[in-house]
Amino acid sequence: GAGVSQTPSNKVTEKGKYVELRCDPISGHTALYWYRQSLGQGPEFLIYFQGTGAADDSGLPNDRFFAVRPEGSVSTLKIQRTERGDSAVYLCASSVQGGDTEAFFGQGTRLTVV
Amino acid sequence: DQQVKQNSPSLSVQEGRISILNCDYTNSMFDYFLWYKKYPAEGPTFLISISSIKDKNEDGRFTVFLNKSAKHLSLHIVPSQPGDSAVYFCAQGDAGGTSYGKLTFGQGTILTVHP
Numbered sequence: 001g002a003g004v005s006q007t008p009s010n011k012v013t014e015k016g017k018y019v020e021l022r023c024d025p026i027s028g029h030t031a032l033y034w035y036r037q038s039l040g041q042g043p044e045f046l047i048y049f050q051g052t053g054a055a056d057d058s059g060l061p062n063d064r065f066f067a068v069r070p071e072g073s074v075s076t077l078k079i080q081r082t083e084r085g086d087s088a089v090y091l092c093a094s095s096v097q098g099g100d101t102e103a104f105f106g107q108g109t110r111l112t113v114v
Numbered sequence: 115d116q117q118v119k120q121n122s123p124s125l126s127v128q129e130g131r132i133s134i135l136n137c138d139y140t141n142s143m144f145d146y147f148l149w150y151k152k153y154p155a156e157g158p159t160f161l162i163s164i165s166s167i168k169d170k171n172e173d174g175r176f177t178v179f180l181n182k183s184a185k186h187l188s189l190h191i192v193p194s195q196p197g198d199s200a201v202y203f204c205a206q207g208d209a210g211g212t213s214y215g216k217l218t219f220g221q222g223t224i225l226t227v228h229p
Contacts, residue, residue, distance in 0.1 A: 004157070031215060042118075042203050042219030043158065056216065091157055095215055103215060105150075105157030 002026075004106035006092050012112045013082055021077040021109045025094030032075050033103060034067055035091040043091050049075060082113045116141040118206050120220035128228055133191040135223050137204030142166075142185065148217065149178060149189050150203040158203055162189070194227045201225075 005024040013019050025032050030051055035043035045059040049069045057067070064082075069075040079086055089110050093103040117140040127133045135149075145166035150158035164171040164178045164187070171178050177190045191198055204220040 006157075033216070035219075040123075040221065042120075042205075042221050043217075045216050045218070048216055093157075101215065102160050102163075103217070105159070107155065107157045 004092055004094055004104050006090075006106035006109050008109060009107065010110045010112075012114060015082060015084060015113055017082055019079050019082055019111065021079075021090050021111070023075045023077070023092030023094075023106060025073065025075070025092070026104055027073075028096070029094035029104075030072070030097050031095045031101075031103075032069060033093045033095075034075070034077050035093065037089045037091055037108070039088075046077070046090075079111075082111075084113045087111055087113045116144060116206065116218050118204055118218050118220040120202075120204055120223050122223050123221070124224040124226070126226045126228065127194050129196055130193045133189075133194045133198065133225055133227065135189040135191075135202050135204075135225065137187050137189075137220050139185050139187075139206050141206075142182065144206050144218075146207045147178070147180060147187050148205045148207065149176075150205060150219075151198075152201045152203060152222070161202075191225075194225075196227045196229050199225055199227050 007022045032049040034046040037043045047067050048056040052072045064080045067077045089108040091108045093105045095101045095103040119138045148163040149161040151161050152158045162173050162176045180187045201222045203222045205217040207217045
């Protein structure tokens with residue numbers, strides 16, 4: 001595709017439910033990142049994939065959060081037992097190979113936990 | 115610890131004048147800095163970058179200055195245009211060695227350019 005695509009654009013869920021957020025990176029990009037942006041803050045790093053493997057998941061806040069990228073392309077961020085504090089915009093970015101190659105961001109998924 | 119701070123939440127300038135956005139960082143180990151621009155309901159868009167071997171990088175109306183001794187960088191937009199109104203994020207990354215491009219972002223500055 002032309003850019004990084006994230007679905008859904010908006011997601012409202014009830015506290016305690018499970019959600020999945022999807023990211024379609026730019027074709028051919030091996031590096032994929034998930035960030036979370038809370039209101040009034042900059043994006044905060046969650047996890048980085050190089051190909052299929054999660055090379056760095058140090059930003060995941062707790063074990064309710066998990067992400068996969070089984071074929072080295074599409075990635076899914078999974079949140080179990082959602083809490084109101086999980087409400088934020090979840091951003092996905094991809095780059096050709098990581099490092100200082102430019103990272104392109106998707107439009108984000110706005111998650112609201114009620 | 116790696117911290118990036120943008121101490122001005124907002125900035126308002128007149129069209130045609132200069133906009134100066136500032137950013138401070140704490141960890142000199144990470145040697146690559148970027149500015150991103152973000153419109154509402156869109157993801158951040160890369161604007162300009164600079165590595166620590168330089169103290170200035172220019173791209174059209176946008177210039178980034180890096181002062182390593184002060185651990186400070188700034189983005190200058192000249193002349194400012196109403197379409198520049200957006201949230202601007204400063205980010206720091208590690209571009210060398212085993213780096214993979216993980217970025218640490220500042221809180222953002224809302225720029226408003228008045229016609």
